[in-house]
Amino acid sequence: MYKGFLVKGFIVAALFFLIVGGRVFYLQRSHFMTAEGYYAEGNWKLAVREYDTAMHFYTPLSPYVERSAQRLWQIGEMFEQEERFDWANIAYSSIRSSFYASRSLYTPGKDWIKKCDEKIAGLNVRILIREGSVRPEDAASEKARHLYAMNVDRAPRPLWAALAVAGFFGWIGSVIFIIFKGFAHGKTSMRHALYGAASFALSFSVWVLALLRA
Amino acid sequence: MLANTPSGRAKTLPLNFLALTAKINTDTGISLTLFFTVLFIYTSSLSPSVYTGDSSLFAAASFSLGTAHPPGYPLYIIIGKLFSFLPIGNVAFKVNLSSAVLAGLACLMVFKTSLLLTKSRAASWAGALICGLSPIFFLESLKAEVYTLNALLAITVFYLGLKALKGMDFMQNTLAALFLIGLGTGGHHTIGLMGLVLMWPVAARWREVTWKWLLLAPVVFAAGTSVNLLMYFRSLAMLEHGSVMLYSYASTWQDLINVILRRAYKSADTIYALKVMASPRGGEWLTGLKNSILNIAAPAILPVLPFSVIGLAFLIKEKKTLVYFIVAILAWFLVLPRIVLSSPEMTEKSLQAAIPYFVPAIPILFSLVSVGFASSIGLLKKGFLKKRRLKIIPGFIPVVLVLLPFVLLPFTIRDVSLNGNFIAHDFGRDILTAMPVKSLLLNYTDNPMFTVFYMRAVERLREDVLVIDTAGKKDTYGMESSPNWKYSVLYPDFYRSATSSVKEINRDFALKGKLFASSAEKMTEVVSGHYSFYPYLLTVALYPKKAYGSPNWPVGQRPRGEPTAHRGAEEAEMKALITLRYRENYPKLNYERIMETPYRPDIFCREMYSLYGFNTMFYGGLLKREGREKEGERFFVTAFSLSNPRLFLWSYVSFLLKDGRKEEAFALLSEVKAGGGGYARLAETVEALAFSAIDAAEAADAEK
Structure with a gap:
């Protein structure tokens, strides 16, 4: 019985990932190809938009993620050389926000994010100096403040968040188990009811603890 | 039993497409085919990132394991969080996908319900598929929203109630249904209507109501409602380490009750809604019924409307089931409209806001349509056609009848699909991209507020900009988007003066031409009383109505002296600065x-x-x-x-x-x-x- 259940579960999961993963990869590839077209034409604005979109359809191990990030970095550096700091900022921010947007149980592209933080903070300060809001001698401290805001992150911790979700489905499952096994066919099965109650207490506690800690 | 009516033998029809599905010898196989067909269509049409309205808020709150607007929707949030763990795509896409999967499961429950009623796999499969692609239901399946979750819970409760009504494990099925209703309070509150619907199987099988049942029913219901505790614990977590984006803050029991009962919304307060529901004025009940039938029920099932009537007619043989359907239809199309659709003059806005509330009723209606499908096929085969010896007709008439709605499906998919729709994504990004470095954005109204929430909480875009949510908070600041722990280093002056008045805090930004509001119309009194506005990119730029003698902007040093009446030259200078920024930044918009x-x-x-x-x-x-x-x-x-x-x-x-x-x-x-x-x-x-x-x-x- 369990073997059959596992086989069915595997088929369902495989089909699910095939449909969803296939779609995501297809979208990533098509946006990347469009971006390459704009890049070849020198239409930087639309190229940035399309590389950014390609990265938003993150697929693990896909070559297009890295290649999009590299292209965006090149465009950013080009804008920087032309002293179009705000446009360079857009290109670097695209890399950074695309990786953040693709977070799951892990954050992909951490090295890229770190490199972009440096660039973006530096560019922000250069823009502020140019407009006269910051004195050049305060540049280093101002950059440190920008970096602080960019580095501090208190998004839910993945492990605790995963435990919160697992605990939640655990106590839901326990109640259903109690209802369907503990009171099957109008008769009370104390053994099943107690198993269910213990499982409920455990998973509910995990849920609460994880919500507080995540 | 309906299975003994002609419809019950529909699977024996010599129709190719029926035979095709009949060859799949297990219901599981057919269920999987249905689920993956629907999922494939949804995935191909899914919104690629955030969508308009509350959708971005749900994506941001799911990622943060936070809360959305009252009643907080913790059940949807935690399901969204589960999907955000998928290692593919972006967070918004994954939360949108959760709606699609829940919708697919709701279609499965339509299949199971219909199968229980008709024993016809083909008719049940057809009914469930068309349900999944009916325009209102379809659109809600493509974005982060709570309505497909509500639909799944409603049809599951209906299915369990139907089993209980048919004498199958009364205790288990009714207790499970009550648990789901309790759990559903962590989704959309309209699930409470299924409580009314469930009263019929309980009343019809009252002999099976035991003391044990009476004792356990409130316990399982309460167990379900405990999903709402997520809001309390996450609020405590925020107090502890300030980490989550909470739109509905509930760190005390009183706050929690206020959020669950939507006390902040006044006319949409749950208690108020219940009072309205209890109002005896007959005219408004009838207006609501008319509005809901004409604007929601009929368009939702239009191509298959005759089948629902046929379905009802065939259920006459099963009076208890017929009453069950009628109770469900009255709950959703008489009671609910009394609360949300009883105004004789419906505006487009109120209608659009109310339509998704009825999404859970659509699977129930399509279960009835499946009965109609099965009955019609059976009638044509066994009754009408055979008696009249019209041998040529059976070959195609039933096929045409059942396939006709499918002809319309490509058009529905084309009209409803959100594939390639980046409007909300670009809108949120563009607002932030157009902001000058270190500026302040006062955020009002759903579209800008929620899309910017997402861009900041998930994508962490433009973290140099202070974004303040002022909606519903009069003239105090909502700091969800710009918490102290993150921004007090970059904006020490702002956070030091957090206790001084709003107009004073904003003034420094305004004098540098760096104060913006997402909407001119919705500004709070203090802001609109002290600041004039000029169009900026997707927002408005604000500047003080009374300027200092020498504003000395944009250098950014705080001017000395008392405010004076505005001088035309200063205003013109301010507008020139805003226009210059506008000119520079418009090309950045997508x-x-x-x-x-x-x-x-x-x-x-x-x-x-x-x-x-x-x-x-x-x-x-x-x-x-x-x-x-x-x-x-x-x-x-x-x-x-x-x-x-x-x-x-x-x-x-x-x-x-x-x-x-x-x-x-x-x-x-x-x-x-x-x-x-x-x-x-x-x-x-x-x-x-x-x-x-x-x-x-x-x-x-x-x-x-």
Whole structure:
């Protein structure tokens, strides 16, 4: 019985990932190809938009993620050389926000994010100096403040968040188990009811603890 | 039993497509085929990132394991969080996918319910598939929203109730249904209507109600409602380490109750809604019934409407089941509309807001449609056709009847699909991208507030900008988007003066030309009382109504001296700075992609289209004033292709009049009129409005 259940579960999961993963990869590839077209034409604005979109359809191990990030970095550096700091900022921010947007149980592209933080903070300060809001001698401290805001992150911790979700489905499952096994066919099965109650207490506690800690 | 009626033997029909499904010898196989067919269509049509309205808020809150607006929707949030763990795509896409999967599961439950009623796999499969692709249900399956979750819970409760009604494990099924209703309070509160519906199986099988049942029923219901504790514990977590984005803050039991009962919403307060429901005024009940049938039920099942009637007619043989369906239909189309649709003059906005509330009723209606399918096929085969010896007809008539709605499906998919729709994604990004470094954005209204929430909480875009949520908070600050722990280092002055008045805190930003509001109309009194505004990209820029003697901006040193009455020169200087920024930053907007996005008629999308249209007109006007006539003209044309000029032409002309640029306004209208066609008529209407506005302004001046 369990073997059959596992086989069915595997088929369902495989089909699910095939449909969803296939779609995501297809979208990533098509946006990347469009971006390459704009890049070849020198239409930087639309190229940035399309590389950014390609990265938003993150697929693990896909070559297009890295290649999009590299292209965006090149465009950013080009804008920087032309002293179009705000446009360079857009290109670097695209890399950074695309990786953040693709977070799951892990954050992909951490090295890229770190490199972009440096660039973006530096560019922000250069823009502020140019407009006269910051004195050049305060540049280093101002950059440190920008970096602080960019580095501090208190998004839910993945492990605790995963435990919160697992605990939640655990106590839901326990109640259903109690209802369907503990009171099957109008008769009370104390053994099943107690198993269910213990499982409920455990998973509910995990849920609460994880919500507080995540 | 219905299975003994002609419909029950529909699977024996010699029809190819029926035989095809009948060959799959297990219900599991058919269920999987159905689920993956629906999922494939949904995934191909899914919104690629955030969508308009609350969708971005749900994506951001799911990622943060936080809460959405009252009642917080913790059940959806935790399911969204589960999907956000998938290692593919972006967070918004994954949360949108959760709605699609829940919708697919709801279709499965339609299949199971229909199978229980008809024993016809083909009819059940057809009914469930068409349900999944009925326009209202389909659209809600493509974005982060709570309604498909509500639909799944409602149809599951209905299925369990039906089993109990048919004498199958009364205790288990009713207790499970009660648990799901309790759990559903962590989704949309309309699930409570299923409590009314469930009363019928309990009443019909009252002999099976035991003391044990009476004891356990409230316990399992309460166990389900404990999902709402998520809001309390996450609020405590935020107090502890300030980490989550909570739209509904509930760190005390009283706050938790207030959030669950939506106390902040006044007319949408749950207790108020229950009081309305209890109101005996008959006229409003009938108006609600009429509104819901005409605007929701009928359009939802239009291509298969006759089958639902046939389904009801065939259920006469099973009186208890018939009553069960009638109770469900009355709960959703009489009781609910009394609360949300009983106004005799429905506005487009109120109708659009109310329609998704009825999504859970659609699977129940389609279960009835499946009964109609099965019954019709059975009737044609065994009764009508056989008796009349019309041997040629059975081969295609039933096929045509059941396949006819499928012919319409490609059109539905084309009209409803959100594939390639980046409008909300680009809108949120563009607002932030256009902000100068270290500026302050006061955020009002759902579209800008929620899309920016997502861009900041998940994508962490433009973390140098302070974003303050002021909606519903009068003149105090909501710091969800710019928490102290993150921004007090970058903005020490702002956080030091957090106890001083709003106008004083904003003034420093305003004097540097770095204060913005997402909407001119929704600004709070203190803000609108102290600041004038001028259009900026998708927002408005604010500047003080009373300036200091020497504002000395944009250098950014706080001016000395007392505020004085505005001098025209200073105001002009301020507008010039804003215009300069506008000129520099307009090309950063993603207006090209908005042009490529298929037009969607809902009010949230329209708001975005109109803002892009207005801003493109504004930019075109700027270029023309610089003497770049042709380029300016090109952007006017772009504005007209971006969105229907009905949405923005009057607001642009009205802005020109207020800005003292009458000639420019009338020259533009003459140009549009010269183009002829529908736009000419629109220009005439706008011209008439402009004349009335000028007359009204002159009369007001004369009075002064």
